[in-house]
Amino acid sequence: MTTIAVTGHMDLAAQATGPIREGLHALLSGFRGGALAGRSCLARGADCLFAEELLALGGRLSVIIPSRDYREAVVRPDDLPRFDALRDAAADVTVMPYEHAGPGAYEAANVRLLQGADRLLAVWDGSVPSGRGGGTADTVAAARAAGVTVDVLWPPGSRRTGFRS
Structure with a gap:
């Protein structure tokens, strides 16, 4: 089985x-x-597009939610139906202990995302890492390292x- 993690920009x-x-x-x-x-954290943008395409191809989706309040605090109201549908379609869901x-x-969710992944698919414009660990470029750098x-x-x-x- 090939396990592909995704990272990507939210603001497409x-x-x-x-x-x-x-x-x-x-x-x-x-x-x-x-x-x-x-594997996806189901962030708006690239993460959700990846999850939808993976499921359409019959793949097994694992979701990593960064925190207990992520849905309420981060997911925009108009994105809630999509987020909920993808989370519900996942074979497993891990909620990080934050x-x-x-x-x-x-950052912790992205570390978990990469654990045991065979590949990282990055929907990424090549921008430089912020150094904070939670962004797309930071995740690409961590994967390469x-x-x-x-x-x-x-x-x-x-x-x-x-x-x-």
């Missing part, structure tokens, strides 16, 4: 979601010959909504 521009979804589908389809398992969402909880193969997906023309270069 609307026109980027179609090409990113297509890229995720193509990358994940390459692993369909064997059993496919994926009461409140925040940098420490995100741990020897986990990293596949980067950032289709031409993709951009983030609030990102300033």
Whole structure:
């Protein structure tokens, strides 16, 4: 079984979601010959797109929730139905032992995400790590340091909504 963890930007521009979804589908389809398992924290954006494509291909989804209050504190009201549906479709859900969402909880969730992963799929624009451990670039750096193969997906023309270069 191949276990693929995902990290990616939350603030994807609307026109980027179609090409990113297509890229995720193509990358994940390459692993369909064997059993496919994926791990996601179900953050808005790349994490949810990955989870949807994984499930559509018959993969096994494992969800890692960063904190006990993550759903109430972080998930936007209009994203709740999607979050709940993906969480409910998961084969297993791990809630990290943090009461409140925040940098420490995100960093710990990303460490857990990478444990035992064969690959990390990063929906990432190549921005530099913040050094806080919870962001996309930080997770890519941690995966590379741990020897986990990293596949980067950032289709031409993709951009983030609030990102300033």
